[in-house]
Amino acid sequence: xxxxxxxxxxxxxxxxxxxxxxxxxxxxxxxxxxxxxxxxxxxxxxxxxxxxxxxxxxxxxxxxxxxxxxxxxxxxxxxxxxxxxxxxxxxxxxxxxxxxxxxxxxxxxxxxxxxxxxxxxxxxxxxxxxxxxxxxxxxxxxxxxxxxxxxxxxxxxxxxxxxxxxxxxxxxxxxxxxxxxxxxxxxxxxxxxxxxxxxxxxxxxxxxxxxxxxxxxxxxxxx
Numbered sequence: 001x002x003x004x005x006x007x008x009x010x011x012x013x014x015x016x017x018x019x020x021x022x023x024x025x026x027x028x029x030x031x032x033x034x035x036x037x038x039x040x041x042x043x044x045x046x047x048x049x050x051x052x053x054x055x056x057x058x059x060x061x062x063x064x065x066x067x068x069x070x071x072x073x074x075x076x077x078x079x080x081x082x083x084x085x086x087x088x089x090x091x092x093x094x095x096x097x098x099x100x101x102x103x104x105x106x107x108x109x110x111x112x113x114x115x116x117x118x119x120x121x122x123x124x125x126x127x128x129x130x131x132x133x134x135x136x137x138x139x140x141x142x143x144x145x146x147x148x149x150x151x152x153x154x155x156x157x158x159x160x161x162x163x164x165x166x167x168x169x170x171x172x173x174x175x176x177x178x179x180x181x182x183x184x185x186x187x188x189x190x191x192x193x194x195x196x197x198x199x200x201x202x203x204x205x206x207x208x209x210x211x212x213x214x215x216x217x218x219x220x221x222x223x
Contacts, residue, residue: 004029004061006052006082007073011098013038015070020045027061030073053082055089068094076101083113112142135210138198145203148174153197156216163187169212171199 001024005012008030016026016039026045029052030036036047050057052073063069069086071079076099083097096114099105108115139148157165162173162185176183177196183189191197201209 001025001067002027002062002065003068003070004058004063004066004086006030006069006071006079007098008032008035008038008047009072009074010038012070012072015072016045017043025062027066029057029061051078053078053085055085058082058085058090063090063092066090066092068092069096071095071097073098074100076104080104080108080111080113080115084111087113110142110144135206135213140203146200147203147206148198148200149206150196150198151209151213153191153195153213154216155193157191157213158193160191160217161187162189162191164217165191165197165213168218169199169209170205171201171209174198174200 003019003024004027005016005019006029008016008028012028012030013035016028020026020043026043027048028036028039028045029048029050031049031051033047033049039045039047046061048057048061050060052058052071063086066086069083069092071082071086073079073082079097079099083095086092087095096116097108098116099108105115135149135151137147137149140146151171153165162176165171166173173185175198176185176189176191177198178192178194197213199209
């Protein structure tokens, strides 16, 4: 597939090189022609100097035959405008925008533009390891009604089946991260110490779910 990337910083250049190595054709747009040095001499894609939300610049980058568009420049507004132009003017379905201000993320999600809030993501991942508690949302559906979140789980749940965790808390466990590997649990999977639990739940039930995960299994019925 042909992929257009706006922004040739560290993320944009790494993305371009990876996609090209995977066999895709790539065009990179940047206002600063010296930024293309990051791509290296082996990069065979297009280098387009210009503003990534300008329609003529996008056409020069091959947006009309593109299957995807990534906006990863250093400006939040530029990224979201470019992503909307790619989607709304050129009909590109696979669009993503990087943003630095996490407060804007939900607004953009409601516009139907998937966002990656890099600074927030890095800070949150560190905080999750330093102060594990509560639920950390990883994804929300466009209506905001359902979310995927990593939920801190009391050690009291260790040794219990995922199926019991689901029954007592009303969530669906989407996957576990165990020793750095993601695993899809079955009804027989037992929670082990150190597992990170990622669940799908209603956004209006987050506090209830956090409490149930922190408290541990109900006593009745024993274990």
